[in-house]
Amino acid sequence: MKPIFSKLTGLCVVVFLAMGVSGAFAAEEGETPHYPIKKPREASWSFAGPFGKWDLGQLQRGYKVYTEVCSACHSIDLIAFRNLSGLGYSEAQVKAIAAEYEVTDGPDEDGEMFERTAVPSDRIPGPFANDEAAKASNGGALPPDFSLLAKARGVERGFPLFVFDVFTMYAENGPDYINSLLTGYQEAPTHIEISEGTYYNPYYVAGPSLAMAPPLDDGSVTYDDGAPETLDQYSKDVSAFMMWAAEPFLVTRKSMGFKVMIYLLIFSLLLYLTKKKIFAGIKD
């Protein structure tokens, strides 16, 4: 008996039906713009790939950019001073960093709250007492907390990139997005209208413009390790720092992964050979 249609044509019919119909209509809805206007640019990161490592110098520079610029508006609630040892700081250095901050503690035996010098076990204090205070000082917009931001942002990769990503281990959506955003401010094109008090940025994920003014510029932070004091460098450094803050065990995870992979590959090979040997024993 002849098949009604071959397997391949069958598949094609279905695929084309689906793609064709959705494609035709997708063209029609081209009028509602999709954000971000531009896809994030892919930068090269020391922590990318299966053997990714932190560049501790970069993380320390990023932390410097955070404390001197970003921390004026953005908190980093989940990070305690003790965590900063992950950036390569010694115990004494961490203590010294903490000592620069005052935190509220208490109540004491009289029932009063009091200020004291921070210790490594304290969380890094944020710039505002609460979200409402943060909004009030920022024209109604809430500057997001930095602790998880590098994992909480990411632009959809779309087909077929998301398939390739499985094999290339692309997992730097967050830092790529942040880096593109920080370096992506530009003059708004004449045909795009942006609302009062916002700044045009084609990389912004939720609209044509955002409430944050361009935060960094060439020379805004002094580096003491000789790294270039440019917007690009600041942006990359702080993005890397934010990735560390969001995923402090990233490098531990990848190096453990390598051992697990080697183990599983050898184990699988041994199992395969054992299986071959066992099945060779079956008599017909």
Add this chain to the structure above:
Amino acid sequence: MSGGHSEYNPSNGFTKWLDARLPLPRFVYDSFIAYPVPRNLNGWYTFGAILAIMLIVQIITGVVLAMHYVASTAGAFNSVEFIMRDVNYGWLMRRLHANGASMFFFAVYIHIFRGMYYGSYKNPREVLWILGVLIFLLMMATAFMGYVLPWGQMSFWGATVITGFFSAIPLVGTTIQEWLLGGFAVGNPTLNRFFSLHYLLPFMIVGVVALHVWALHVTGQTNPTGVEVKNMKKETVPFTPYATIKDFLGLSLFFIVFAWFVFYLPDYMGHPDNYIRANSLKTPAHIVPEWYFLPFYAILRAITFNISIPFTDIVLINSKLGGVLAMVGSIAILFVLPWLDTSKVRSASYRPLYKQFFWVFVVVSVLLGWLGSKPADGGYVIAAQILTAYYFAHFLIILPWLGWYEKPKQVPPSIADAVLKKKSTAAQPAE
């Protein structure tokens, strides 16, 4: 093929004593050592064992996570971050658990499609199949509630959308919804009961898995030929070492994929929005479920029209209820699959037409998944409607019709014949 008599011989005084009182070693011996399996099982048959191990992995990592997790709207998000940052190897436990859920579904979909390809649901294995569908349903409920626990934006809004389905039920819908939520909206009581149920359901899955395996051991396994075992000696091999070593190999290869995601792409299958604390005042731009629910989500959203009595304004089923019915129906239809497929031949290897329709069905399911991840507007909805119609047509029209229309190929008289024929053709030199 259950073997009938037991071949277990207690070897020492203790096992003899125990055998007369609680023959547990005999049960294990008969089920996992002497149990005869068809000799021609291929790699696709290892997914049953893989699923059993994944269930155990999920339970172990889950129990550890529950020791550190705080089920309250104020504490849940931070407790998960505490696990990720401060609990020893907490990051590993959580990554294993979250990605394990995805791998569990990946394996179960292969297992289900394998059953469909080889006609494993047919007489006399209907109950075995139905128990499997029941496990799948329990898995879906467990995974859904588990995704709510980290209390991120997708957790909260996913829970809001899914529990909203119940309000589509006529008359009592809202009452049921509020009873399930423990309030008027998703909140602290909802999170608490979801945590409780998320801990309970896996053990119910264990129970149904036990029945599933029991049913399997009564009827015996199918095999790629779909022909029942006729000669136990020639056509079966003992479970240990033959099936054991094959399952171990399958499991080890599966773990390589699992580890790839856990260690190198742990957030690949998640959504960035779930790293944002739940906020009932801020709706995410797109609310999407986890990837394993996407085909069903596409079916839900495909029903955008009301069904009314022709030439009147009386709406019988509004689009919301219609969507929920279609989604529930898309899973419920699996329960009656054994009776919808009218063909007497089990394996797709001997069903040239069914084989093609099977692959079309696989592609349709994957495309529905892709559509589920897209916004529900314009052409995506129309494509989802066409594919949803095809999904149901596959079960309700194509399968019953094929059994009558299709002329199957010659089925081998026995497994032994099929194996020997394969060996002799393989042995012939290439031309």
